[in-house]
Amino acid sequence: MSTTPPPPTDVTAEEPWAAQRDASWYACPNVTSDKVIHVAGQECREGFLSRCGRSVLNDDMTWTLDEVSDGLRCRSNGCRQAWPMDGAR
Ligand SMILES: [Zn+2]
Numbered sequence: 001m002s003t004t005p006p007p008p009t010d011v012t013a014e015e016p017w018a019a020q021r022d023a024s025w026y027a028c029p030n031v032t033s034d035k036v037i038h039v040a041g042q043e044c045r046e047g048f049l050s051r052c053g054r055s056v057l058n059d060d061m062t063w064t065l066d067e068v069s070d071g072l073r074c075r076s077n078g079c080r081q082a083w084p085m086d087g088a089r
Helices: none
Strands: 017-021 037-044 047-050 056-064
Touching: 037 056
Parallel strands: none
Antiparallel strands: 017 037, 017 056, 037 047, 047 056
C-alpha cells in the first residue's frame, strides 16, 4: 500500500490559469450553451478540477486569469474568489 506521487506537470503552480470545462468528459457534451470559464484548482484523476469543484477542465485550451472577460467568469463559490480583482471597476 504505497501512494505513488502524481507525475510532474509542465503547469507552473504559481501561475493560476483558467479553462472551460472538458465537455468531452460528459456523455452529452453541450458546448454551445456553456461557455463559462473556471479557474483551475487541484489535479484529479481526470485532469484538473475547477476551483468550484463542479467541472473537470479542458487543459488543451487555457487562459491566464486576466485574459478572461468578466462575462465568462464562473461565479460559483471557489472560482469567484480566485479571479483577479479589478480595482478600477
Ligand atoms: Zn467554476
